Amino acid sequence: MTLLRDHDLTTAFDHAAPAYDRLTAANPGYHADLRRSARRLRLPDEGAGLHLLDLGCGTGASTRALLEAAPRARVTAVDASAGMLRRALAKPWPANVRFRHLTAEELAADPAGGPYDAVFAAYLFRNVTDPDAVLASVRALLRPGGRLAVHEYSLSGSPLHRALWTAVCRAVIIPAGTLTGDRDLYHHLWRSVLAFDSAPAFAARLARAGFGGVRTLPVAGWQTGVVHTFLAGSGHRGGREGGR
Numbered sequence: 440m441t442l443l444r445d446h447d448l449t450t451a452f453d454h455a456a457p458a459y460d461r462l463t464a465a466n467p468g469y470h471a472d473l474r475r476s477a478r479r480l481r482l483p484d485e486g487a488g489l490h491l492l493d494l495g496c497g498t499g500a501s502t503r504a505l506l507e508a509a510p511r512a513r514v515t516a517v518d519a520s521a522g523m524l525r526r527a528l529a530k531p532w533p534a535n536v537r538f539r540h541l542t543a544e545e546l547a548a549d550p551a552g553g554p555y556d557a558v559f560a561a562y563l564f565r566n567v568t569d570p571d572a573v574l575a576s577v578r579a580l581l582r583p584g585g586r587l588a589v590h591e592y593s594l595s596g597s598p599l600h601r602a603l604w605t606a607v608c609r610a611v612i613i614p615a616g617t618l619t620g621d622r623d624l625y626h627h628l629w630r631s632v633l634a635f636d637s638a639p640a641f642a643a644r645l646a647r648a649g650f651g652g653v654r655t656l657p658v659a660g661w662q663t664g665v666v667h668t669f670l671a672g673s674g675h676r677g678g679r680e681g682g683r
């Protein structure tokens with residue numbers, strides 16, 4: 440099976456949106472790991488005065504994590520899927536959060552976008568057709584000293600973690616996704632993780648894109664070696680790089 444991309448992927452997320460929160464709630468650590476990655480941005484003063492971007496916000500799980508890490512920040516959350524955004528918008532949000540229907544590829548040309556003090560992208564980069572182009576847009580939208588946190592299924596490179604990922608997909612993720620009528624999307628999830636950069640390769644990709652102080656951190660639980668947080672600074676002069 441080829442991977443889902445662009446319009447086909449968005450259509451699959453539109454279809455999966457009604458069951459998305461139920462499936463992620465059944466994944467131990469999904470929300471805790473998002474909160475951990477958002478906190479790793481170490482945003483000062485609860486985010487007061489900062490403008491943050493949640494890129495690929497989906498139904499708002501990553502937006503909520505970002506908001507918990509920085510409740511006083513202004514948060515812009517964007518996603519390509521109208522169906523996922525509808526689910527996000529149906530939830531209660533404070534006035535400092537806004538949602539926009541926009542693709543990552545459209546960001547660079549978005550007149551209302553940026554600059555941002557930090558960008559959070561959870562489970563996005565594996566899905567984009569040209570991650571280098573999106574990274575370039577993100578870097579251009581970051582203020583000097585701005586930070587990026589990417590939270591992603593990116594395997595450690597160990598055969599053990601690769602085998603674990605395939606076993607979990609075959610035993611749990613694809614059967615659960617099939618029950619909700621979204622087999623293609625969850626099959627894509629399995630294959631896209633196998634095809635995506637390993638954690639060291641994605642860290643190197645970030646450095647090649649000009650980000651500074653790139654760091655790779657593990658998450659806890661069964662996702663150890665399967666999901667990582669990548670922290671980086673904008674790489675522009677004068678910035679404090681990468682967070683801690």
Ligand SMILES: C[S@@+](CC[C@H](N)C(=O)[O-])C[C@H]1O[C@@H](n2cnc3c(N)ncnc32)[C@H](O)[C@@H]1O
Pocket residue numbers: 448449452473494495496497498499500501517518519520523541542543544560561562563566567
């Ligand atoms: C796996 S979901 C993750 C959602 C959310 N960040 C979370 O942590 O729960 C990936 C999201 O990325 C969005 N997405 C995929 N490709 C995109 C693109 N090129 N531009 C914007 N959003 C995209 C999908 O529509 C989907 O909502």
